[in-house]
Amino acid sequence: MSQTTAGAASVVADNPAHPATAGGPTVGSSAADRAVKRQRVLEILDSSGSDSLLLTSNTALTWYLDGSRVHISLAGDPIAALLVDRAGDHLVTFNNEAARIAAEELPDGVALHSVPWYGNLREAAAGLGDGAPLTESAVVDELRAARQQLLPGEGARYARLCAEVAEMMTDVLSTATPATTEFEVMSRLSARVVAAGAEPLVLLCNGSSRSEFRHPLATHSPLGRRAMAVVCARRNGLIANITRWVRFDASTPQELDAEARIAAVEADIFDATVPGARLDRIFTEIKSAYARHGFGPDQWELHHQGGPAGYAGRDPRVTASATDQVVLNQPFTWNPSGPGVKIEDTVQLTEAGVQVLSVDPRWPVSTVNGLARPVTLQL
Template identity: 35%
Template sequence: MLGTGRYETMGRSTTMETGRAFEARDHQGAETPPPETAMELRRDEIAGKLKDLRGRMRDRRLELVVLRQAPNVAWLTAGASTSVVLTSDTSAVGIAVSQDRVTILADTIEAPRLEDEEYLAALGMQIDAPVWWDTGSSLASLLARSRATGSDDRWIGPDITDISSDLRELRTRLRPGEIQRLYQAAGIAGQALQKTILELEPGMTELAIAGEVGRHTISEGAQVVVNLIASDQRITRYRHPLPTAKPVERYVMLVLCASVGGLIAAITRLVHFGSLPAELEDKSHAVAEIDARLILTSRPGRTLGDQFSCAEEAYREAGYPDAIREHHQGGSIGYLGREVMAQPGDPTVIESSQAFAWNPSIPGVKSEDTILVTPDGPEVLTGRFEWPVIPCGFAGESLNRPAILVR
C-alpha cells in the first residue's frame, strides 16, 4: 500500500506519495516465476497468439503470414530480443507462420543466439539459418509455394495482403505474461528517473542527464526507446526536446520510454531548483487535472474519440483551449510507444487488459504515466516511487497526479 506525507510548494499543499522499490512482479504482485515456469508461460502465451493469428489467416484466406516488423516479432515470440539495430523498425529476423508450422527466418549470424538465449527452438519454432549472404532464399521459397500471403511488410513481394491493422488489434490485448513484462518495464522506467533525479544538480548538461537515464535503464535490463531531456526555456518551446549540451539552470523535464520483452512503459517527471513560480505551479495543477480526467475515464467500452473529446473539454475548462492542438494527447501503448493515438472521432474501443499513456501538456508542463485498464478501473503502473503529487478528481473519483518536484 502507498503511504502519504505532506509536501509544500508556494503555499499550496500537495501530497507526497511513497511507493515501495519496484521489483520484477506480475500484475497481482507475485514474484517473477522460476525459469521452468517462465518457459511454460511463454509457451502458453505463444500458443494462444498463434491460435488467434491463424484464425485471422482463415478469415482472410491466407496460407502464409510473414512478420518482419520488430513489434510483431517481439509479440509473437513472447518477448524475444531480435532487434540488432535499435533504430530500425524491422527485426533482424522474420517469422513465417502457416497453419502447421512457425519458421524463424534467420541466418548463420543470428541463429545460435536465438536458440541458446531466446529459446525459440525449445518453444517450438523452427529456425531456418542459411549462410548470411543468402538470407533471402528461405523467404523466396516460402512465397513461391504460397497462393495467398499476408505480411506487415508489403515490400517482401508482389500481391501481399497488408495485415498490419489485424496485428495491432491482436497485440494491444495484453495477456498475463505481457502484463508482467509491462510491469517490469514500468518499474525500471520509474526507478531510472528517480535515481537520475537524485543525482541532478544545476549545471549538468541535458546530454549528461540523458546518459544517466540511459545507464539506470539499461543496467536493470530494459531498452531505452525514448530519452528526452529539456531544461528551462526549452521545456516551454519544444514538445519533443532532444537533449543538448545546454546546462540546467533551474528547471528540468525528463521523459523516458523503456521496454522489457518488447512492452513499452512511458513516464515524464519535472524538477525545479528553488521556489516554483506561481504561473508554473498553476499550469502544473491544470495539466494534472486534465491527466486525471483522461486516466479516470479510461474504461472498457469508451472510444479513443471519446477520450479526445474528454481532453478537449478539460483543456477548455482549464483555460487553455488551444493547447490540445499543439501536441497529441497520447493513446494506447504496448509494443509501440503509441499503438493508436486518440484523435477526433476515433472509433477504436478501449478494452480491459489494454495499456495507455496519456500525455497532456501546456507550454512548460506535462503529465504522463503508463496505466493498465482493468475491470476494477485504471491502474497507474509507472508511479510507484516517492514523489510529490497533486490530489485531483473527476465525476466523484479521486486520483493523485505528479507535481513538480521542488529541490
C-alpha cells in the first residue's frame, strides 16, 4: 500500500467497478450528474482563483458523491473528507471504514485514501493537494447555489423517496386508533423508513393533549381524538419532509376553518415561489399571507417557515437575510403552521409550476388554487 502526503494511505485509485448491494445507496448514482457537479465545483475554483476545495460536511459530501453514505452516527461528523482539485477527486476515510466505502459507497473516478482511525481526515485530505485548499466556509453561498437545481438522476431518486414516505404515512396513520400512543406511531414509521433503506432524521407526533407544541417529540400519551405526525427521512443524501394529520371523531367548524386557512397561506407561498424570486422577498410574502388569512401578523414568529430542500433539511431556512434566488427544478419544503394546524410537503418547482413529490393518491385531498393538498384523514 503506497503512502501519499499527510500520512494518507492510498486504498483505491480511479475506483474500478465495485459491487453495490441490491438497493444500496450507490445504485442509481449517475455518472452524468456527477460530471455536472464536478464542473460546477471547478467553476467555483475558477471564480476564486484556487486550485482545490475541501469538502467536509455531510450536506456537501453526499451531494458531490451523488448520495454516498459518509456517516456512522446520525449525530456525528462525517467519516470522510474530500479534496476536489483540477486533476481529480480524492476521498479520505478512516482505515476501519475504507473497505466498506470502497465496496458500497464510492462512485467511479474517485480515489480513496485512508488514515488510522485516530487520524485527522481534514489534514490528510488537504495535504493531498498543492497548497492550502479552499474550505467550505469560504464558499458557502457558491456551494449552495451549485446544489440548488436537481439533476435528472437525483431528481428521480428524490421523487421516489418522497412518494414512499407519503405511502408510509398513509399506511401507519390509517391503522391508528385513539388509544394508539405517540411512541407507537413513531416506532411504526421509523421501522418503515429504515426498511426502505432510509434514515429517520426527524420523527414527531402529538396527540390531542399536546397539540399546542410545534415540534412535539413523542411521548407515551395516547393520540386521543386528533393527531399530527412528521417525518424527515434521508436516502441517497436527500431528505424528504412531510406532515400529516388524522382525526378519530367529527371535526369542529373551527378546525376545518383553520385547516383551510393554513392551506391558503401555503398556496400564497407557492404562488411566490417562481424562478428568479429571492428568498427574503418570499419571506415577506409569507408574513403577509398569515395576516391576510386571519392568523395575525406575528404567527410566523412561532415556527420556522421552511425553504429550499434537498441535501439539507432546509437549504437554507427562509429568513429576511436569505437572498438566494429560486431556480427551476429546485426542491422546497414550506411548512406554514398555526395553533393546531400545519401543512408540509416536499415539492419541486418545474416549468409547469409546483409539483408535489410527497404524494400518495390514497390520502384525502382538497384542491387549493388548482393543486391537490392533503387534508386531515378522518377515521
